[in-house]
Each structure stands twice: as structure tokens, then as C-alpha cells.
Amino acid sequence: MLDKAYDPKAVEDRIYKMWEEANAFKADASSDKESFTVSMPPPNATGQLHLGHAVMLALEDIFVRFARMQGKEALWLPGTDHAAIATESVVIKKIQEEEKIADPRAALGREELLKRIAHFVDNSQDTIRSQVRKMGASCDWSRERYTMDASLSRCVNEVFVKMYKDGLIYRGHRIVNWDPKMKTTVSDDEMEYKDEKSPFYTFKYGPFEIGTARPETKFGDKYVVMHPDDKRYTKYKHGDQFECEWINGKITATVIKDKAIDPVFGTGCMTITPWHSHVDFEIAERHELDKEQIIDFEGNLLPVAKEFAGMGIEEAREKIVKKLDKKGLLLKVDEDYEHRVAVSYRGKGKVEPQIKEQWFVDVNKEVISWPAGSKKHMSLKEVMQSVIRNGDIKIIPDRFEKTYFHWIDNLRDWCVSRQIWWGHRVPVWYKEGSASSDMHVGVEPPEGDKWIQDPDTLDTWFSSGLWTWSTLIDPKLTGDNSLSLEDLLEKSPDFQKFHPTSVMETGYDILFFWVARMILMTTYATGQIPFDTVYLHGLIRTRDGKKMSKSDPSTCIDPLEVIPQFGADALRMSMIVGQSPGNDFRLYEEKIAGYRNFVNKLWNAGRFVLMKCESGGVNPGSLEAISGKRLVISKMNLVDRALMSELQKLVEDVTEGMENYKLSEVGERIYSFVWDYFCDWYLELSKENANPEVMVYAMRMILKLLHPYCPFVTEELWASFKHGDDVPLIQAEWPKADEKLKDEKAASDLQIMIDVISAIRRIRSEHSIESGKKVNVIFVTKNSEELLGELSEEIKRLAKVDNIKAQSSKYEGENTASAFTKHVEVHVPLEGLIDAEKEKEKLTKEKEQLEKFLKGVQAKLGNAKFVENAASDVVEKEKQKEKDAIQKIEKINGKLEIS
């Protein structure tokens, strides 16, 4: 006998092991079944699994289990990401704290530091693997990948070289976001902005007044820029030069007219520092102006600052202002100026724009043949737009398509090189001692000595952008350097079978970081889209709607604490039901506990059915009981027929919902079916007149439908309900609705009965009739005799009624308390008086509403256009509504006459 309460701790690990041993997660590339692929977004190999991962795993596991049960060849490929800058900064910080080494890069050197990071990654990968298992994720561990695997690194190099040859990758001096703390560039998307108050100074600059919040960059400023249409400055022409007293003496300045200047802001003119500002850089490029570096890569001033050289930014700022003030050049200080400071998303250092020689991906060059093989050439930007616009890739929810297009419109060339050590090193070599033009770009190092590899590594998204397919390349092939990228794709069975993948499921926060980059990289490198559908989940928040942060454990729910307490199934349900794609949702313990209760409810329903089997002498594992052959619906009682019918509807609803990614609705539907219908009514009604075979049939159906959501408890119960030859539930076949088992009449009759019982209970409660006291009931309905025949005993039992009288016409007579259901009216004779006026008022109101409704329906039906254009079944439905309404009005009229 099963325990009274379900204990997930005793079940989950054992079940997971069973699945693994049965090879249930393993996909077969040689299968001729339709494939279904999900690439697991690789968690950063830096630490622990958090709730964000848990949501991702729950959603994807549901997709995959459903597909697998539907008979598809389902592959869910797990892995981890080396997370370049994130990992390096974590390890560096750790070394700084634990070993008191101020600059671990300098102290340890490249090789040693990389060794340390690799070791750290090994450990956290183990942690992550075991944590993913705890969630019940049915991913194919035999195909686990890591972005730094040899085969994946080969792909990275291949793509880099291919892009270089196509002219999509170039090296250039461009302005980049420089993080002086981590000493690396950061991509546009890896920036965060913080509001900060800092003084805003207005200085005299020759005949002009210029404003700045950053006086320390102003040494090299020798251009003053204004809008060409600004009337205040019409007497100055573009190119005019003048002498001007500035920080370190006299300089010659030049007037530049450029539309980038906002005439309304400040004085409408400014000086520019092209080396340290994106906008200034662009202005300088347009007019071919000189650029000079003022601040070095450590964040200190260069010799151009003369007496200020070597000072840090903050220190220099104050002193420069003082000096200019002394010179009489400081006109105004606005202390309340608010502006935004750019901070690195990873390193959290203040970002300083710098000009640096870097590798870039050109997003505007039109060299990609797309769709693959066509003569039309598009830029990366255009391909990215096209696949969404043409519906090749669908984004759920679709409003994110707008955001996506907006992002692409603003997209600049992508800086892919980073000055950190942890990552894929740029596959470029320079001949030692020669000019930098003597350069080799290749998958393999060049032959001969004295070649030095570029010290930079690639942006982490460069490699994760290949994730959907680089993981499918056969590692046995990648050692063979004679194979081209095309060969690798063609000869890899997994790629051929499983790409493009089916669903990319991830948080909306990395739509740009990652999803867009995968589209970019994959369409270019493989000629295929990476996935058909993008499903974006929302972010989990605390009860008060705050972000969960690791730094504040009180707000944080740790999946690894929750799982032993409530079970992985409960956690999964709590994160799926009530969550809609693209919207944030709140999670807290009561919610999880609620689904723990649900899992336990199901468990007990299972126990109950097993009990009934035992007492009924039925072996739930016997073939006869489950085959359905003996389940002849015409021989069943009404309650069983109704259940059978409702089950078929449930299968249809669940299947349809799953296919349309409506996971929340499906979860709710099953929840309410199990609890509100199966347990509260069906099992209650079956207590004395049980048909164990029907119960077993229902249980098996429910277990299958619920399995993707609650894999552990359903699999565990399955052991009691499966036949000897049955496969584990994870491999079971998804049920199909059986038309023969549908019996709408039974379902609606039972519904009437349920309504009657509820109505009686309500009356009892309203009129405080003691629960033990039995009552007489009269109910009025068209088919009362039929119902009574089968159900009066059940009604008597469940509603504590000792006499039921049914009337097929109007009820007349003694004082009664009445309750109206959709189908019948229920009267319970009472000693006291009933408020007739109130009753009448209620009926009149109902009648009014119905009449209004009828009018609307009739107007619609009277509309020739509607009747012509609408589908015939829609019109039929309207006509039925009209009929029903007329009938009901008549009925009410009848009642009103009596009173």
C-alpha cells in the first residue's frame, strides 16, 4: 500500500535514475520519426542554479516530454557556457579575496590564470548537472556540450574565418566601450546605465560658451561644433579658425557645423572629444577631424594634460575646474545636473569610451545569399529582419517582434574582441616583428616560427550564437582539418536530423544578447534558421514584485531548498500555472505549497482507486482492465459514462493547448479536472457504486496528460497502474480522444445532478439547516424522471436528503427555499416564510436581461450581411441561442404568473 502522503524526497531521485538507466532521454539520429529539438540555453558555468533556470527547465521539459510522448524523436540538448567575462571576473575576485593578490592577471600570468578558471568551471559544471537533474529535466546527457569543447571551438574558428573571408569581419580603430576595471571592451548590449548627479560646468571657449560634465577630457578639444541652422551662430562659418585661451594656454580652434548638435540644449554649441565619446567620434569621422587620446586605459590622464598627467579622472576634474576658474573661464556651475553613467553589466566598472583597434562584425554589408542559395544578397541586419518578417521564426508573445525590429534598427557593427583571457582566442596570427599587415587569419595556426596569436578573445555571444548547431556537429569529425564547415554540417548526423531546432525557450531579457545573435550567426553560417519558434518567459519576482537577487537571500527562493520540501513537481506547477509568456510573475511559498497539495491530492486519488480495485477484485495491472475492450460504455452507469465523456474532452483540450504553447491554461485545466471533477464529484459519487475498471482507465489517462507537468509523481503512480508490459510513463504514448467514448448527454445530465446537489447544499447553509438533519427536496426539470431513476439515491446520500420529489412542470404549494441552477430549480420545503417579493424581483431582473440579450441576437440574425458572411455553424449557434433565450423567458413568465 502506498503511503498516506506523497513524499517527493523518497521518490524523485530514484525515478530520475530509472529514466536514465532506461535511456529514456536519449535521442536517435537515425530514427525516421519526426524530430523535435530543444537546445537548452546553457547556464553560465559560474555557479548555482537559480529560479530563472528552474523556470526554463520546467518549460522546456514540458515541451520535450509532450513531444516525446506524441511519438516524436525528441532531443533536448544540455550544456554549459564558459561565460567569458562573467567567469573571469568571478575567479579574479575570488583570488583577490582569498589569496590577497591585487592583480591576479599580472601575478599569475595567462596560462596559470586560465588553469585556475578551468578548474573552477569544472567544479561548477558538476554542481549544475546535478541541479538540472533535480528539476526532472529529461535532457540527453550523452550529448552534453560546453562552449569551449574542441568541436565547438572549431566551429567558432570556422565561422570567424568564413566571416573574415566574406568581408564581414574587419579590424579597425573604432570607438568602443572600455571597462577600465576589467580592462576590456564591452559590447553595447552589456552596458547598464545609472542615474547620477554631477556638476555641469559652462566654460568660456573663445567667443563661445560651452557646457560639459567632463572637464577632464577637454584638453585636446580644438573643435567647437554647432547646428548649421542655429541663428545665434550664423556669423561663424564652418571651418573658421580662431585663437583661444584654454586649460594649458593658447590653442587654435576650428568651427564645425553639424546637425548632431541640439540647439536647445545648453548654449547650443560644444567642443568635442572624439577619442572618448561616441557622438563626438561620429562627428569627427564625418568631418575627418583629428582624434587624440586623453585618458589611458587605466583611467588616468595622459601627458597631453601636462601638469595633470597621471592623475585619475575624479582627482583631475576638480583641479582642472579650479584652474579654469582662476583663468576666468568658468562661467557657471549647475550642481543639480542629472545624467546617466554607463557601467559595465559584468564588471560593474564605469565605462569609458575609447578608440581602440578591435575586431568588428559588419552588420550592413550585403553579402549573404538569403534564402540560402538565392541570388539576392542581404546584410546580416536584413537577414535578421527578414526571417521574422516572413514568419520563418515565430516569437511568442508576438509583441516582442516589435522590440526586436526596433533593436535591429539601432544596431551598430558588433565589436567581438575582448581583452580578457578566458574565452575563444581570436584565430589571427601576426608575424613577430613585422608590420601588422603581415597577418594570418585561419582555423589553424600558420606554419613556421615567429607567429604570435592575437591576445584577445571573442565575445562570449560569438560562440553561444552558434549554440543550436555547433552542439550538433559530430565531435569525431572536428579533428579532421581537411573538412570544411560545409562538410562538417553535411556529415554530422545530428545536425542533419535535429536542425533547425523546434523551440528556443528563454527569458525575454536575453532576446538581444542571445536570440538575435543566434539568428544572425546561424543563418549566416548554416543557411538555416536556428529555430522555428522563440518562446520567451517572464522573470520571476518576489511576492512584492521585486527582482530576486542573490545578494539578498531573504527575498530569494532557492529551488534547491524548495525541491526537498515541496517536490520538483509542485515547484514546476507553481512556475507554469499563472505564468504567461513575456510577463513577469511572482512566486512565493504559499503558491508552491498549493501545488504540493495538488500533487498529494492526486496521490491520494490514486490510493483510493487502488483500494477500490482491491475490494473489487480487479488487478489494475491486468490487460483487460486497461485495454478498454471491456469498457462498453452502454453498460456503464451515468456517472461513469459522464466521466468517460469528460475525459475525452480533456484529452482534446490538453493536446490542443500544448500544441499552441498555452501551458498555463492546460495546467489549470488538468488541475481543476483532477480536483474539482474527478476527486470532488466522480470519486465521491463512485464510493458506493464503484467501477474499478473505469477508475483505472481514468487514472491512466490523467497520469499521461499530467506527466509533462509533474513527471515524478505521475511516473511513481504509473508503477501501480501499468500493465506488466507497459513502458515507463515517460515513454508512453500520448492519448487520443475516442469518439466512441463520448456521451454528451450523460455529461450534461451529471452536471445537472451536480448542480442540484450544490443547490441543496447552498440552501442548507443559507437557512442554517443543521448538517445532520435531512430535508425533503422538490426539483423542477424537464427530464426529472429520467434523472431520478439513476440519481436520486446519489443525491439523497451526498446532499443528505430523505425524500426527493420531482416535477416536470411549475412548482406550486408550500413555502420553500429555492435555488436556481442553470438547468433546474430546487425547492426545499421550509417551515418559515420565504420572501416572495424578493423572489419576484430576482426573476424580473433575470427576465429583463434575457430580453435584452434576445434583442441583440435577433438584431444580429436580422443583419443580412452577418448571415451571408459568417460561417454556417456560427449562424446556427446564434439561432440556438435565440431559441434557448425564448424558452427561458417563457419559463420565467410561468413562474411570475404563479407568484
Place this chain on the structure above:
RNA sequence: GGGCGCAUAGCUCAGUUGGUUUAGAGCGUCUGGUUUACACCCAGAAGGUCGGGGGUUCGACUCCCUCUGCGCCCACCA
């Protein structure tokens, strides 16, 4: 500055293309229950002018406009 989203019961949220749902659920609250599957349970109740205003319509939680409050994304001013 540009874009997107949210506002429904005390709390957290559902509500499909406008109509039969008397606007639903879970939690919480209150009342009553040891009915031997389950107290991680059962039966019932209270609680909503669906953010404000306007419009379209026979009919609006649902569509349009507007206002208010909150949140997010992108760009950015020197």
C-alpha cells in the same frame, strides 16, 4: 525623446475573435464538518462601480480615444 507592457475580490492572477459566466481560480478571512483516499482534507459563505472619463454598439472586462498610476526596453544632451 522613441517604443512596449500592466492596472479585475484583502493578496497573487485567469478571462480565447465584444453576447449565457449572475465576472472566475488559488491563497487569506468567516461558518460548519474526524463522510475510513486525502486536515497537504470536505461542505458552504462573505468580498468586485473589471484604474478614472469619453466614444463605437442592441450589448464592452473585452474594441477605439483620453487621463492617471506603476513597470520594462531602446536611444541620448556635450
